[in-house]
Amino acid sequence: MRRTLIAGNWKMNLSRAEATELAKGVAAAKPGENTDVLVCPSNVYLDAVSTSVAGSSVAVGGQDVYFESGGAFTGETSTDMLKDVGCSYVILGHSERRNVIGECDKLINKKLHAALAAGLTPVLCVGELLEERESGKTTEVVRGQITGSLADVSADQMAKVVIAYEPVWAIGTGKTASPEQAQEVHADIRKMLADQYNEDTAGNVQILYGGSVKPDNAKELLGQADIDGALVGGASLKPDSFAAIIAAGN
Numbered sequence: 001m002r003r004t005l006i007a008g009n010w011k012m013n014l015s016r017a018e019a020t021e022l023a024k025g026v027a028a029a030k031p032g033e034n035t036d037v038l039v040c041p042s043n044v045y046l047d048a049v050s051t052s053v054a055g056s057s058v059a060v061g062g063q064d065v066y067f068e069s070g071g072a073f074t075g076e077t078s079t080d081m082l083k084d085v086g087c088s089y090v091i092l093g094h095s096e097r098r099n100v101i102g103e104c105d106k107l108i109n110k111k112l113h114a115a116l117a118a119g120l121t122p123v124l125c126v127g128e129l130l131e132e133r134e135s136g137k138t139t140e141v142v143r144g145q146i147t148g149s150l151a152d153v154s155a156d157q158m159a160k161v162v163i164a165y166e167p168v169w170a171i172g173t174g175k176t177a178s179p180e181q182a183q184e185v186h187a188d189i190r191k192m193l194a195d196q197y198n199e200d201t202a203g204n205v206q207i208l209y210g211g212s213v214k215p216d217n218a219k220e221l222l223g224q225a226d227i228d229g230a231l232v233g234g235a236s237l238k239p240d241s242f243a244a245i246i247a248a249g250n
């Protein structure tokens with residue numbers, strides 16, 4: 001049985017004091033037995049947040065990482081640096097990095113291999129733009145992103161990869177994909193992984209949904225057969241709403 005992962009992506013929000021306060025609130029939440037909790041603050045607060053959740057079961061992750069191990073790469077962060085400040089996960093290929101910063105599948109794939117080699121669990125984000133959905137290209141776009149981002153990843157390595165389906169039109173807009181729309185894409189991702197790898201590998205991969213997940217829609221989304229958790233933006237910035245989503249994972 002797949003575990004549930006409720007992850008908070010804090011994006012470029014919060015001060016140091018707010019981040020550590022929120023982290024303490026999240027550490028006090030009581031996830032169900034089958035639920036894991038992850039928070040992904042800004043890089044500059046990773047160390048402080050790791051200290052705030054120390055002793056709890058809450059995991060900490062970066063929002064991105066570079067694929068080189070060190071050297072002259074101004075502004076970048078290595079996998080070892082993330083591990084050094086308490087990270088066990090890293091978000092990769094978030095739609096804001098794909099569409100605002102301009103990252104492509106090839107770069108994301110290099111980062112994913114670096115994360116796996118370092119023992120960090122990558123949370124690989126995929127998802128279509130509104131115009132792609134409206135022109136019937138959702139499956140093609142998501143499959144393309146998965147193929148490109150997971151190039152040369154073995155079945156064994158897939159056991160350590162988490163996928164997050166985040167339709168871009170649902171991020172920060174209050175427009176959630178309906179549970180049926182989300183389930184349809186999640187099931188297709190799993191089918192694709194079964195064809196590419198095998199049924200076991202596909203059956204074990206955690207696939208999270210992200211995009212306007214809130215306390216009032218979390219239960220229904222998480223109740224879908226192929227939805228194994230949530231990647232939460234706005235609603236993860238308040239301890240009460242994030243705790244309610246964590247509780248919905250039980």
Ligand code: 13P
Pocket residue numbers: 009094166170171172173174210211212213231232233234235
């Ligand atoms: P919102 O929950 O604010 O829509 O953000 C989703 C997201 O991008 C999480 O990575």
